[in-house]
Amino acid sequence: MSFPTYDEAYAKARDRRPFSNGTEGYGWLDANCGSCVHDKAARYGDEGNGCPLILVSILGRTPAEWLDGPRDEQGRYSIEGQYTCVYRRDENDPGPDEPTPVPDIPGQEELFPRDEFERPARMFSDTRPSEVTSCR
Numbered sequence: 001m002s003f004p005t006y007d008e009a010y011a012k013a014r015d016r017r018p019f020s021n022g023t024e025g026y027g028w029l030d031a032n033c034g035s036c037v038h039d040k041a042a043r044y045g046d047e048g049n050g051c052p053l054i055l056v057s058i059l060g061r062t063p064a065e066w067l068d069g070p071r072d073e074q075g076r077y078s079i080e081g082q083y084t085c086v087y088r089r090d091e092n093d094p095g096p097d098e099p100t101p102v103p104d105i106p107g108q109e110e111l112f113p114r115d116e117f118e119r120p121a122r123m124f125s126d127t128r129p130s131e132v133t134s135c136r
């Protein structure tokens, strides 16, 4: 499934404000959306092509694509980790090598329709090379 349009995101969103106050909101947006490929156009001046999930949140609904982040025993969370956006991808991350969903091979017959087994969204992990340290 592809990245949602504004209308799709708004329709699926939870009917509650995502943040308690501006500090939480701007803190989370800065930490997560500030380097995400899906809001890159808006950051570079093309504000009509910003991330629709941000717009949904500004209008007082919590996008379904924002999963609750880790909480401690008392239910506390960090500002930057309050939610995990399943579509977040760093603007410098080239993304997976394979297209998603993986297309059907031309001419291959299907035993079952795939649609109902495909995930509604795919969470990306960063594919950029990173340093690994060993601890012995």
Ligand code: SF4
Binding pocket: 032, 033, 036, 037, 038, 039, 051, 052, 053, 054, 085, 086, 087, 088, 089
């Ligand atoms: S996809 Fe998620 S992390 Fe990226 S800009 Fe949109 S809301 Fe922010």
